Amino acid sequence: MVTEKLEQLKALLAGMERALIAYSGGIDSTLVAKVAYDVLSDRALAVTAVSPSLLPEDLEDACVQAAEIGIAHELVETHELENPNYAANPVNRCYFCKSELHDRLKPLALERGYPYVVDGVNADDLTDYRPGIQAAKERGARSPLAEVGITKAEVREMAKLLDLSCWDKPAQPCLSSRFPYGEAITIAKLQRVGRAEAYLRRMGLKTYRVRSEGDTARIELPPEKIQEFVLTTDLPALVRAFQSFGFLYIALDLEGFSSGKLNRMLPSATPQVIQNQQSTAGLASG
Incomplete structure (x- = not known):
């Protein structure tokens, strides 16, 4: 076929x-x-x-x-x-x-x-x-x-x-897709997310997202990778790095990575x- x-x-x-x-x-x-x-x-x-x-x-x-x-x-x-x-x-x-x-x-x-x-x-x-x-x-x-x-x-x-x-190669939509609908997008915000995702890439991760909501970075990983990530990552170093990029708060999404997750908020007419x-x-x- x-x-x-x-x-x-x-x-x-x-x-x-x-x-x-x-x-x-x-x-x-x-x-x-x-x-x-x-x-x-x-x-x-x-x-x-x-x-x-x-x-x-x-x-x-x-x-x-x-x-x-x-x-x-x-x-x-x-x-x-x-x-x-x-x-x-x-x-x-x-x-x-x-x-x-x-x-x-x-x-x-x-x-x-x-x-x-x-x-x-x-x-x-x-x-x-x-x-x-x-x-x-x-x-x-x-x-x-x-x-x-x-x-x-x-x-x-x-x-x-x-x-x-x-x-x-994992899907990699544009960086603007990392923001919840209605939150204004700026070059500075895009660069902040870009630096955060480049950091995860240098760690050897393949599938991930850094969702940006206000001053919070929410990291999404495949569900089966979450426990390993927590146990093997120098979390204080990651927090310091993300804060140096401009985020105040850094969170890990316990549900895990899901493509198109932000579309859940779309109206019923979708x-x-x-x-x-x-x-x-x-x-x-x-």
């Missing part, structure tokens, strides 16, 4: 003839970039948006992975934080982020002669609240993974099959929003 979908993905991208990939360096967009390069060669271009919401370490990873693939890779600056609709961090914050991104990518694609801008949205993304999908579609972007019906698990299977070094999102994306069955 996975090999069949991979062939469908190749055929879809080959049919585009030329494509610009909105490439974040995450596993989804990396798979799209890899397959696009395999079938289009120098007629594929990967473009990464650089802003304060992107960790420098993630940008470095994106550059390394693009070089491993061999695809042409460029960087563009985005300025979503200058939009008060984004900085206020409403529940549809991602709509304004993707609007800024695709308002920059679409003119670039047209200027360079790429008829398509494609992203890494997969089939599972359509089952969560992702207002950024709407913004991308309004600007004509395509989502090959979702169109073929490729799930996150299948993305990883395909990436491993294609020998991508990042096949088991299922209808997701249904509209799925319809807009045109997810193929099978």
